[in-house]
Amino acid sequence: MIRGSVLRWVRGDGGAALLFLLPSLVLLVAFCFYPMVSALRLSLYKWDNLAVDPVFTGLGNYIRLFTNDRFWNSLRITFLYTFGVTAISIIMGLVIAWVLNQKGLIFPTFWRGLYFLPTVSPTVAAAMVWILLFNPSFGFVNTLLREVGIQGPNWLSSSQWALPTLMTLGIWRRFGFTVIVYLAALQAIPQDYYENSWVDGASAWQSFLRISVPLVAPATVMLVTLGLIDSFLVFDQVLVMTGGGPAGSTEVIGILLYRDAFMNFRMGTGSAMAVVTLLVVAAFTLFQWRVVGFGSSEGE
Amino acid sequence: MGTHVLHPLQQPALKRSSILFAGRKKVFTNLGLLIVLVPVALLVITPYLWMVTGSLKERGHFSEPPYLFPSTFDFSNYQKAWEGAPFARYFLNTAGVAAAVVLSRIVLGGMAAYAFAILKFRGRDLLFFLYLSTMMIPFYAILIPLFLLIRDLNWINSYQALIVPRMVDAFGILLLRQAFIGVPRDYLDAARVDGASHWHTLWRIVMPMCKPTALTVAIFSFLFVWNDFLWPFLVANDTDMRLIQTGLQAFSGRYLTEWTYWMAGTIMATIPPILFFLLAQKQFISGLARSGIKG
Numbered sequence A: 001m002i003r004g005s006v007l008r009w010v011r012g013d014g015g016a017a018l019l020f021l022l023p024s025l026v027l028l029v030a031f032c033f034y035p036m037v038s039a040l041r042l043s044l045y046k047w048d049n050l051a052v053d054p055v056f057t058g059l060g061n062y063i064r065l066f067t068n069d070r071f072w073n074s075l076r077i078t079f080l081y082t083f084g085v086t087a088i089s090i091i092m093g094l095v096i097a098w099v100l101n102q103k104g105l106i107f108p109t110f111w112r113g114l115y116f117l118p119t120v121s122p123t124v125a126a127a128m129v130w131i132l133l134f135n136p137s138f139g140f141v142n143t144l145l146r147e148v149g150i151q152g153p154n155w156l157s158s159s160q161w162a163l164p165t166l167m168t169l170g171i172w173r174r175f176g177f178t179v180i181v182y183l184a185a186l187q188a189i190p191q192d193y194y195e196n197s198w199v200d201g202a203s204a205w206q207s208f209l210r211i212s213v214p215l216v217a218p219a220t221v222m223l224v225t226l227g228l229i230d231s232f233l234v235f236d237q238v239l240v241m242t243g244g245g246p247a248g249s250t251e252v253i254g255i256l257l258y259r260d261a262f263m264n265f266r267m268g269t270g271s272a273m274a275v276v277t278l279l280v281v282a283a284f285t286l287f288q289w290r291v292v293g294f295g296s297s298e299g300e
Numbered sequence B: 001m002g003t004h005v006l007h008p009l010q011q012p013a014l015k016r017s018s019i020l021f022a023g024r025k026k027v028f029t030n031l032g033l034l035i036v037l038v039p040v041a042l043l044v045i046t047p048y049l050w051m052v053t054g055s056l057k058e059r060g061h062f063s064e065p066p067y068l069f070p071s072t073f074d075f076s077n078y079q080k081a082w083e084g085a086p087f088a089r090y091f092l093n094t095a096g097v098a099a100a101v102v103l104s105r106i107v108l109g110g111m112a113a114y115a116f117a118i119l120k121f122r123g124r125d126l127l128f129f130l131y132l133s134t135m136m137i138p139f140y141a142i143l144i145p146l147f148l149l150i151r152d153l154n155w156i157n158s159y160q161a162l163i164v165p166r167m168v169d170a171f172g173i174l175l176l177r178q179a180f181i182g183v184p185r186d187y188l189d190a191a192r193v194d195g196a197s198h199w200h201t202l203w204r205i206v207m208p209m210c211k212p213t214a215l216t217v218a219i220f221s222f223l224f225v226w227n228d229f230l231w232p233f234l235v236a237n238d239t240d241m242r243l244i245q246t247g248l249q250a251f252s253g254r255y256l257t258e259w260t261y262w263m264a265g266t267i268m269a270t271i272p273p274i275l276f277f278l279l280a281q282k283q284f285i286s287g288l289a290r291s292g293i294k295g
Helices: A002-042 A060-066 A069-100 A108-120 A123-133 A140-147 A162-187 A191-199 A204-215 A217-232 A236-241 A253-263 A267-292 B002-010 B026-055 B076-084 B087-117 B124-136 B139-152 B159-166 B170-181 B185-193 B198-209 B211-226 B230-235 B244-254 B259-279 B281-293
Strands: none
Touching: A002 A267, A002 B087, A002 B124, A002 B139, A002 B159, A002 B198, A060 A069, A060 A267, A069 A108, A069 A162, A069 A204, A069 A217, A069 A253, A069 B026, A108 A162, A108 B026, A108 B259, A108 B281, A123 A162, A123 A236, A123 B026, A123 B244, A123 B259, A162 A217, A162 A236, A162 B026, A162 B281, A191 A204, A204 A217, A217 A267, A236 A253, A236 B244, A253 A267, A253 B139, A253 B230, A267 B124, A267 B139, B026 B259, B076 B087, B076 B244, B076 B259, B087 B124, B087 B159, B087 B170, B087 B198, B087 B211, B087 B244, B124 B170, B139 B159, B139 B230, B159 B230, B170 B211, B185 B198, B198 B211, B211 B259, B211 B281, B230 B244, B244 B259, B259 B281
16 A cells, blocks of 8 residues: 555656755755754763763753853854844845935936945955954044044954944945845835825825835844844854954854864864754744744745 | 735836925935935945055055055055965865856756646655755854764865755755746646656756746855855865965965055955856846845
8 A cells, every 4th residue: 555655656746856856855964954963962962072972961061051151241242243233234224225216316226236245245355354444553444533533442452342343344244135125125115105195295204204114014024034143143254353352352153163163172062052043043033933924935 | 925025126127206305306306315325335335445445555555545545556466465375276166166056056956946846746845844944044053063074074175075065055946946836837738748858848948947047046156155154164274175265364364464465365356256246236136135035
C-alpha cells in the first residue's frame, strides 16, 4: 500500500519535483538546517578549547552569559544602535519619500538614485572613509565645526561619541532603502484622498499626518522589522572603525560573539549568544506578524 | 496587507500627488522641495567627495587642506595602492565567486522555483514553508557550526568555502516562484502537448519569460558577494584568497597612516557596485520594492 502511493507520487509530478528540488534541498540542509540544530546543541556544551572534546553543561553557557556584565553591556549597546539607526532612517526616509512624491519635482529619478548610492557601497570602504571624516584634527567634520567656532570631540576614541559616530554610518547606508519602500507605499495612495482633504481646507502638513502617515503604516511595520533585524546584526563597520572600543563602548553582539568564538575559541558560549540573537530576531519577526498578519510573506 | 501597498513601485513611472503647492508656480514648488532635498543630498555625497579628494592628494599631505574639493591631482596613489596589495587578485577572486554564486542561484533557484510554482506534488506547501523559514535565520545563529563544518571539510582558505554555502538563497527562490506563477497556463500546456520535458519547459519557456526577475536575483546576488565581509573574513583570509572587502580591510591595517592610498583603495572597491547599480537601477528598485514582502 505504501509502495502504491509512492509509485503514484513518482508518476505524477513528484518524481520531477524531487529531481528539481534535490540540489537546493541538500545544500539548505547541509549549510543551514544542520548548522542551526548544531548551534542549539553546541550552546548546551562547554567547549573552550578546540583541541579537547565538548562537555555537556546544560544551561551553563546561558547562565554564564546572563550573569556576565559584558554581555548585558553588549546587548544594551546593540539595542541602542539598532533603535537609533532604525528610527532615524525611517523618519528621514518618510520625509524624503513624501517630498519625492510631490507633483512637479524636477529630476525625481535622479534624487531617488542618489539617495540610494550608500546602500550599495561596500561597508569596509565606507568605514575607512568615516575614520578619516571623523578624525579629530583634520577630519572634515571637525574642520567644519572649527569654522563655526566649535572644538569637535575625538569622535571614535571617545566612549561617549564612538557609538553615535557608528550610527551615522548605519543611517547613511540605510535610509535610501526606506526612501524606496516608502515611495512605493505613497504612490499607492489614491489621489482623491489628498484632493478631498484639500477641498476640506487641510494644510499640506495636516494631509501628511492624516493621510500619508496612517496609510503607509504597513510599510512602516515592515521597515521597522527589517531595520531592527539588519541593524541588530551589525559587524563589518564596527570591526573596522573601533573593534568594539573604546572601553567596550561599541562592543555590539556581533563583535562580542566574534571575540568569544573566534579569538578565545569559546564555541559553547559563542553558540549560546548565537541562539540569543536568533531569539531576538524571531521576536522582531513575530512582532511584524502580529501587527500586519502572517499573510504578508505569502500575500500574492 | 503589506504587499499591495508596495507593488506599484514595479511601475517605474513616478506619480506624484498634486495637493502641495497646487495652483502656484512650478518654480516655487521646486524651491520648497529642494530646501529639503539638497541638504540631505549633500550629506549623502560628502563621504564620496572626501574619498575622491583624499585619493588625489599628495602622499603624506592628507590633512592639507581639510576640505572637500580637490586642489591637487596626484593619480599616483592609485598605482601605489594597486601595487601595495594584490588588488587585481582580490577583484578576480570577487568576480569569480560572484559569478559562481549568481549562476547557481539562477540555476538551482530556478529549478526549485519551477517545482514550487508549476509542479504539483504532495507536501509542496510544507516544503516551500521550510525553504522560506531559512530567511528568518540570522547568519550569526549558524555561524559557528558552519565554520566548524567548513574546517572539518578542510575547506578553510578555499573557493568552495566562499561559494558552496552561498549557492542557494530562499529569497531568490521566492522571487522566481512569484514570477513563474504569472506565466500563462497556455504556454505550459502547449509545451506539454509538444512533449517538452520539464527541464526544457523551464529553460526554454518559463525562465526566458521571467528575465527581469532573473536579472533582479542576479543583481542582488552580485552585490551580496561584493559587499560580503564576515564570512570571507573567517574562512578565507589568506592573501591569495581574499575578496575585495577582506582585502581592503587587510590593506588598511598594513598601511595604517597612508591615507591617500586608503582613499584610492576605497574608490576602487566602491566603483564597481555603484556602476552596477546605476546600469540596472530600474531592475534593482523594482526588486527592492518586492523585497518588502521579505520577512
